[in-house]
Amino acid sequence: MDINEIKDILIYDYIKDYLNEISILNVKKGQYITRSSEKLEEIFYVVDGNAKVECITKSGKSFLVDELCENEFVGKISYMYEQNLFCDIVATSDSTILRISKSTFKKLEKNPEFLKLFLFKTSKRIYYMYKKLMMKDLFRLEETxxxxxxxxxxxxxxxxxxxxxxxxxxxxxxxxxxxxINSFIEKDYIKKDKTSLIILNRDCLYEISMGVREINEVNDCDFKFDI
Incomplete structure (x- = not known):
């Protein structure tokens, strides 16, 4: 994909004056966009494809922090909050990524509308991450x-x-x-077939997950960001 072929993306109107400063990365599935050890001060924007943010400890334990799709920002955003989450960012499909340097981003953030969009998208994901951790504390694994x-x-x-x-x-x-999974199979809630789980008793699973369902209900009120 060429830089001139991105006119339909969400942020095009904001970046069109800086196209000569922005590069396009064609990333293969499984390829690292950035590693935790790298001292990068860049922001990436997913044009198409998917990526994941993963924290891996020195002992080899990994924790899935976030998953992203197109029209999302990713990078060492924690730097902006004077933190470092030491995360790897990996493409989970063949992806097209815009690489926006620190100097270019500094210009973009002077535009209030771009900054509003950027902060909305990043804060929304942080909220979902917080909600995921909250559910892990509130509910049993069976429920989630x-x-x-x-x-x-x-x-x-x-x-x-x-x-x-x-x-x-x-x-x-x-x-x-x-x-x-074995408990659900023994109770005839599900059965396993290779890399699939077949639901046998939807009503029981629904009842078990009632509390999780309530906390994940979408609020349809009009008290929302106007982006």
Missing amino acids: FAFHILENSENDVFKFVSMYNLCKVMSVSRKQLYNV
């Missing part, structure tokens, strides 16, 4: 997993990439997840 299955199933079939990936999404150990 039942909700996750129901919300991400189609025709009563929940498909997942691998148990390893599912553990990362749920931020739990393999043992914890297997225990819940």
